[in-house]
Amino acid sequence: MSDIKTYIKENEERFLNELFELIRIPSISSSVEHKEDMLKCAKCWQKHLLAAGVDKAEIMPTDGNPVVYGEKIIDENLPVVLVYGHYDVMPVDPVSEWQSQPFEPEVRDGKIYARGADDDKGQSFIHAKAFEFLVKTNSLPCNVKFLLEGEEEISSPSLPEWCKKNKKMLQSDIIILSDTSMINQDTPSITCGLRGLAYLEVEVKSANRDLHSGLYGGAVANPINVLAKMIASLTDPQGCIKIKDFYKDVIKLNERERKDLNKAPFNLTEYKKDLNIEDVFGEEGYTTIERTGIRPTLDVCGIWGGYTGEGAKTVIPSTAYAKISMRLVPNQNHKTIAQLFQDHFKSIAPKYVKVKVKNLHGGQGYVTPIHSSGYRAASKALRDVYGKTPIPVRSGGSISIISAFDEILGIKSIMMGFGLPSDAIHSANENFPVYNFHKGIEAVTLFYKYFAELMK
Amino acid sequence: MSDIKTYIKENEERFLNELFELIRIPSISSSVEHKEDMLKCAKCWQKHLLAAGVDKAEIMPTDGNPVVYGEKIIDENLPVVLVYGHYDVMPVDPVSEWQSQPFEPEVRDGKIYARGADDDKGQSFIHAKAFEFLVKTNSLPCNVKFLLEGEEEISSPSLPEWCKKNKKMLQSDIIILSDTSMINQDTPSITCGLRGLAYLEVEVKSANRDLHSGLYGGAVANPINVLAKMIASLTDPQGCIKIKDFYKDVIKLNERERKDLNKAPFNLTEYKKDLNIEDVFGEEGYTTIERTGIRPTLDVCGIWGGYTGEGAKTVIPSTAYAKISMRLVPNQNHKTIAQLFQDHFKSIAPKYVKVKVKNLHGGQGYVTPIHSSGYRAASKALRDVYGKTPIPVRSGGSISIISAFDEILGIKSIMMGFGLPSDAIHSANENFPVYNFHKGIEAVTLFYKYFAELMK
Numbered sequence: 001m002s003d004i005k006t007y008i009k010e011n012e013e014r015f016l017n018e019l020f021e022l023i024r025i026p027s028i029s030s031s032v033e034h035k036e037d038m039l040k041c042a043k044c045w046q047k048h049l050l051a052a053g054v055d056k057a058e059i060m061p062t063d064g065n066p067v068v069y070g071e072k073i074i075d076e077n078l079p080v081v082l083v084y085g086h087y088d089v090m091p092v093d094p095v096s097e098w099q100s101q102p103f104e105p106e107v108r109d110g111k112i113y114a115r116g117a118d119d120d121k122g123q124s125f126i127h128a129k130a131f132e133f134l135v136k137t138n139s140l141p142c143n144v145k146f147l148l149e150g151e152e153e154i155s156s157p158s159l160p161e162w163c164k165k166n167k168k169m170l171q172s173d174i175i176i177l178s179d180t181s182m183i184n185q186d187t188p189s190i191t192c193g194l195r196g197l198a199y200l201e202v203e204v205k206s207a208n209r210d211l212h213s214g215l216y217g218g219a220v221a222n223p224i225n226v227l228a229k230m231i232a233s234l235t236d237p238q239g240c241i242k243i244k245d246f247y248k249d250v251i252k253l254n255e256r257e258r259k260d261l262n263k264a265p266f267n268l269t270e271y272k273k274d275l276n277i278e279d280v281f282g283e284e285g286y287t288t289i290e291r292t293g294i295r296p297t298l299d300v301c302g303i304w305g306g307y308t309g310e311g312a313k314t315v316i317p318s319t320a321y322a323k324i325s326m327r328l329v330p331n332q333n334h335k336t337i338a339q340l341f342q343d344h345f346k347s348i349a350p351k352y353v354k355v356k357v358k359n360l361h362g363g364q365g366y367v368t369p370i371h372s373s374g375y376r377a378a379s380k381a382l383r384d385v386y387g388k389t390p391i392p393v394r395s396g397g398s399i400s401i402i403s404a405f406d407e408i409l410g411i412k413s414i415m416m417g418f419g420l421p422s423d424a425i426h427s428a429n430e431n432f433p434v435y436n437f438h439k440g441i442e443a444v445t446l447f448y449k450y451f452a453e454l455m456k
Numbered sequence: 457m458s459d460i461k462t463y464i465k466e467n468e469e470r471f472l473n474e475l476f477e478l479i480r481i482p483s484i485s486s487s488v489e490h491k492e493d494m495l496k497c498a499k500c501w502q503k504h505l506l507a508a509g510v511d512k513a514e515i516m517p518t519d520g521n522p523v524v525y526g527e528k529i530i531d532e533n534l535p536v537v538l539v540y541g542h543y544d545v546m547p548v549d550p551v552s553e554w555q556s557q558p559f560e561p562e563v564r565d566g567k568i569y570a571r572g573a574d575d576d577k578g579q580s581f582i583h584a585k586a587f588e589f590l591v592k593t594n595s596l597p598c599n600v601k602f603l604l605e606g607e608e609e610i611s612s613p614s615l616p617e618w619c620k621k622n623k624k625m626l627q628s629d630i631i632i633l634s635d636t637s638m639i640n641q642d643t644p645s646i647t648c649g650l651r652g653l654a655y656l657e658v659e660v661k662s663a664n665r666d667l668h669s670g671l672y673g674g675a676v677a678n679p680i681n682v683l684a685k686m687i688a689s690l691t692d693p694q695g696c697i698k699i700k701d702f703y704k705d706v707i708k709l710n711e712r713e714r715k716d717l718n719k720a721p722f723n724l725t726e727y728k729k730d731l732n733i734e735d736v737f738g739e740e741g742y743t744t745i746e747r748t749g750i751r752p753t754l755d756v757c758g759i760w761g762g763y764t765g766e767g768a769k770t771v772i773p774s775t776a777y778a779k780i781s782m783r784l785v786p787n788q789n790h791k792t793i794a795q796l797f798q799d800h801f802k803s804i805a806p807k808y809v810k811v812k813v814k815n816l817h818g819g820q821g822y823v824t825p826i827h828s829s830g831y832r833a834a835s836k837a838l839r840d841v842y843g844k845t846p847i848p849v850r851s852g853g854s855i856s857i858i859s860a861f862d863e864i865l866g867i868k869s870i871m872m873g874f875g876l877p878s879d880a881i882h883s884a885n886e887n888f889p890v891y892n893f894h895k896g897i898e899a900v901t902l903f904y905k906y907f908a909e910l911m912k
Binding site: 029030031032090091093099118153154155181195197199201206207208209210211212213214215216217218219220221222224225227229231232233235238259275276277278279280282283288291292295296298299300301302303304305306307308309310311312313314315316317321322323324327330339350351352354360361395396397398421424425426427428429 | 485486487488502547549553609610611624637641651653655657662663664665666667668669670672673674675676677678680681683684685687688689691695720728731732733734735736737738739744747748751752753754755756757758759760762763764765766767769770771772777778779781783786806807808810816817851852853854875880881882883884885
């Protein structure tokens with residue numbers, strides 16, 4: 001299998017062009033106006049899976065955006081690997097901050113710049129190309145199933161139900177996906193823990209109309225002032241969340257576990273320099289790695305109300321809004337947390353405003369068993385490609401479907417990510433180094449080999 | 457002069473059509489994209505002043521939007537009345553909340569619905585039509601000067617300088633304007649006090665880019681969370697402002713003055729019902745009339761940051777913003793207050809964020825002497841028209857140019873407003889009852905008569 005490098009070199013341009021075709025479709029799942037782009041993107045994936053060598057590839061409806069499902073069954077006695085990825089992407093605003101158009105991919109300094117370049121079009125396309133090589137060279141050592149969904153960025157609302165209906169078809173020994181990051185270019189890692197998520201929208205309403213801030217100011221509650229006070233009260237000065245029972249189900253790691261976790265290379269000076277911040281901020285008594293890995297958070301992801309245009313308008317708005325996300329750690333139930341938040345937020349509303357809380361979405365946290373064949377195969381593959389045994393890490397991000405796969409299908413997932421922290425996923429100027437794209441294809445090819453061997 | 461009523465009746469339709477012509481020009485002064493509309497609106501006013509009978513009407517440049525100046529000098533021995541108004545209007549968003557197009561005036565249930573219907577196109581047009589009647593009937597008892605500016609809604613940044621340059625031309629005995637409200641349809645009132653204003657915009661910046669809330673959440677300060685805490689800390693639970701020395705120059709009214717102030721009819725139940733609120737909110741120990749009339753306030757007029765679109769995006773934004781206005785009472789200097797705010801806001805910024813504060817505009821408070829000929833003439837005129845002596849009130853609003861007129865020109869202003877609290881100025885569905893428009897024309901006609909008599 002040493003000629004995978006040659007194969008990549010020979011097909012480098014074609015690989016990029018194919019990936020760019022996927023990227024150019026603005027498949028933003030959070031926005032209804034991109035509904036048609038979702039189907040277009042699914043069809044594009046179907047085409048590429050068929051070209052790569054699957055026996056069949058179907059576009060299957062769900063309650064939301066369609067799923068692309070493809071498979072190649074070569075021998076019933078061989079292990080089955082289910083590749084998961086998502087073809088939807090995050091919104092792109094503020095567009096003005098992008099140095100090139102978000103949906104017009106371009107390679108600069110060896111990096112592909114575009115929305116979805118990493119998350120997750122670039123990373124999931126690694127699997128299509130590794131699979132293509134193994135099929136073309138008649139060296140595929142496993143049966144392979146592909147599952148690409150179009151709702152990951154909105155927390156996969158339809159996929160669990162679809163999985164329940166297609167349980168048999170999806171039967172596999174392991175799920176593999178690339179939708180996470182490595183520690184850095186020289187330090188391979190495998191994500192073995194994910195945070196869960198509860199995401200809500202709040203509305204604080206005072207009067208039935210916008211009011212002149214001079215004629216009513218001082219006598220009628222201003223919903224922005226009130227919302228600010230309510231949000232401020234949700235955390236203490238150290239960022240600790242002040243919602244009753246919020247930390248009740250959080251499992252505290254022991255000293256040994258915390259020590260292991262902090263072995264991952266981390267340079268606070270570089271971290272601050274990269275973000276251009278004077279200082280980090282987080283819960284007292286925890287390192288930055290712990291704060292993002294094993295501790296829950298509460299972040300306002302968006303806030304709006306009143307006059308936000310140019311110049312000055314003197315107004316007391318009728319309503320103010322905020323989108324609030326809480327990252328959860330394994331053992332915290334996202335439904336319980338959403339309910340706690342809802343009850344708490346309503347309980348702290350002063351009587352002179354009306355408060356609404358809407359649960360936008362949620363997902364459970366997850367921990368991968370690191371002694372499984374899947375994890376070991378991924379670890380060996382990365383060691384071969386990068387020359388170092390990958391470090392198991394707890395990621396702060398959430399991929400809500402991973403815990404659902406475990407619950408519904410009873411299959412564990414291996415998060416073999418090739419992204420870098422500098423890839424700016426979810427931000428302007430998202431990018432993905434071509435180097436990682438190629439190394440990923442090499443590593444995934446090896447993963448199949450090792451997984452087949454370990455499963456014998 | 458009893459035929460003013462007949463004159464109004466005979467010309468009712470023409471008056472409305474002429475006013476609608478002014479209203480249809482979207483002269484929003486806070487937005488650069490309406491720059492050309494400002495000139496267009498000034499020219500429209502020029503046309504109407506000439507048609508009403510001024511000797512001359514000019515459009516005069518300022519550092520910002522032009523001023524319309526017109527005059528009719530009939531006899532040097534007669535008193536001079538300077539009519540002030542503004543042809544600019546407030547922005548109209550959220551447009552979706554309007555029941556009819558903001559710049560397409562329509563009369564429903566006896567009210568003109570449009571942006572500027574009251575503030576201040578409708579109210580200032582009262583003066584044009586009263587003047588027209590007096591000219592047409594050869595009964596004008598005073599010399600009249602008209603001054604219409606295009607920057608009142610952005611706090612008249614250019615007018616003071618222009619007044620300094622045209623001091624001689626503007627020489628008058630009194631300034632009269634209609635840009636305020638009456639207590640209600642049956643209760644005439646004259647505004648004899650205005651609050652000042654300091655309006656600033658704040659920016660709180662954390663990292664140099666938007667961050668994935670999973671990967672960075674808990675470890676890097678979220679500028680929205682921080683801004684919420686900073687805003688929350690600006691006021692205590694009762695709405696008292698916690699900026700050092702903020703209340704230092706506030707003159708406390710004595711018990712007698714407070715008692716007089718509270719004589720104005722006010723029905724808390726109706727007030728709450730009108731706004732559809734459970735309760736009012738404001739400084740403890742003060743009535744609603746006092747809270748809006750003699751006490752300063754701090755209101756967030758707008759806030760924005762992060763993802764505010766449809767659905768859920770998990771992001772820690774790089775920056776969050778707010779527009780903050782403080783209504784000031786006479787003797788508080790808006791420049792001093794803006795500086796106090798700026799210093800305070802910067803001082804409470806935690807080291808993990810960067811804060812910018814921009815002073816958007818400001819204006820001084822004002823008190824009208826109620827024993828002057830101007831006030832007495834206005835009072836008599838309103839009594840004749842409404843059958844009740846008007847109540848002198850302190851308004852919570854700000855008309856920054858009024859104190860500048862006093863300082864620069866040495867002329868007092870009479871705020872003879874015909875708006876109603878239900879006119880929704882600065883809000884969606886701004887309106888102005890045709891009844892008040894007509895009563896206003898009657899009253900202003902009488903004002904000239906009484907003023908000329910009192911000045912003899």
